[in-house]
Amino acid sequence: MEQYVALDVSLKEISVCVIDAAGAVVFEGKSAAEPALLIKLIQAKAPRLVKVGPRSGRLKHRGVPSLTPSWGGSDRPRREP
DSSP: OOEEEEEEEOSSEEEEEEEETTSOEEEEEEEESOHHHHHHHHHHHOTTEEEEEEOSSTTTTTTOTTOOOSSSSOOSOOOOO
């Protein structure tokens, strides 16, 4: 079954939530804000990954430069009002 990952990024840590196609939470946890550690966690907890989506906010692209949006949208951060 397909899996999706939502990230809530801060300077020191990243909260990770993995859900399946039915919307059920598969995993909730945290990772240090280090790309290599985050990638290992996602590979372990979401082996059937389809999309990764950062939560909106000023820091949504900080800490995850090696992940690109797979939904076809712009990878440029939007300005918040």
